[in-house]
Amino acid sequence: MVLKEVSFLRVLKKIITAERSPLKVDLKAAILGFIGGFIVIFSLIILTEKTEWNWIMAPFGASCVLAFGVWDAPLSQPRNIIGGHFISTFIGLACQTLFGNSAASIAVAVGLAIMCMMLTKTTHPPAGADPLVVMMSQTGWNFLFTPVLVGSLVIVIIALIINNLNDNRKYPTFWL
Numbered sequence: 001m002v003l004k005e006v007s008f009l010r011v012l013k014k015i016i017t018a019e020r021s022p023l024k025v026d027l028k029a030a031i032l033g034f035i036g037g038f039i040v041i042f043s044l045i046i047l048t049e050k051t052e053w054n055w056i057m058a059p060f061g062a063s064c065v066l067a068f069g070v071w072d073a074p075l076s077q078p079r080n081i082i083g084g085h086f087i088s089t090f091i092g093l094a095c096q097t098l099f100g101n102s103a104a105s106i107a108v109a110v111g112l113a114i115m116c117m118m119l120t121k122t123t124h125p126p127a128g129a130d131p132l133v134v135m136m137s138q139t140g141w142n143f144l145f146t147p148v149l150v151g152s153l154v155i156v157i158i159a160l161i162i163n164n165l166n167d168n169r170k171y172p173t174f175w176l
Contacts (some may be wrong), residue, residue, distance in 0.1 A: 021034045028166070029069075036068035036162040037061070042157050044147070053146045057084070057133050060151055062126035067159040075124055077172045078159075080117075082152040084124025088113035092131030093141055101135045109135060 041064065044056040063085070066076040074080065091113045099105035106168035109131035115125040134143060 026030045032162060033065075033068040035127060036134050037064040037156060040064050040067075043154060043158070044151055051114070053165040055151055055154075057130075057147050058153065059129045059133065060147075060155060062129070063124065063152070063155050066124070066126065067155055068162060071159065071163045071169060071171050072173050074173075077174055078156040079172075079175060080122050080124040081156055081159075082149070083097055083120060083122030084127035085148050085152045086144070087116050087120060087122055088124075088127040088130035089134055089144050091116060092134030093139070093144060094140070095131065103137065106132065106135045130151050137153050 015061070041056070041061065044060065047053075063081055063116040066073065067081060070076055092109045095105050095109035099108070110128060113131050114123075114128055117127065130148070133139070161170060163169045
């Protein structure tokens with residue numbers, strides 16, 4: 001019993017902090033974030049309305065936050081946006097095909113997606129939701145290309161343009 005109390009107190013001490021957020025308010029950066037997110041999502045919605053394919057999925061909104069809000073973070077780079085979404089969606093589709101859509105198979109898919117993104121250096125947090133999207137909506141293999149691959153490319157192409165409009169930004173910080 002004493003061991004559990006000591007462990008709990010140690011964890012509690014780590015949780016309690018007087019530190020402040022290191023995030024800064026930058027109006028120009030926030031406006032670029034708005035412009036980038038708007039253009040990406042608006043473009044994908046218009047493509048969806050004008051064609052017979054779905055070009056958008058919810059995790060793309062979160063990808064826009066990373067691509068335009070923290071553009072210089074490793075998880076926001078083109079390799080991570082495209083590779084993370086592609087790998088995670090592929091794993092979701094494979095698990096759905098092999099194991100169905102049970103609670104266990106969905107959980108395995110998310111866990112595998114995280115592991116594979118980490119092992120391939122393509123970690124992109126929004127892509128962790130892709131297996132959920134795939135399995136809960138029971139999409140087919142075409143989902144891997146439209147919206148996932150094409151949508152990821154649209155995000156990256158627009159991020160390359162918008163982020164480099166600012167003289168203080170260089171995007172991407174790496175490709176490989």
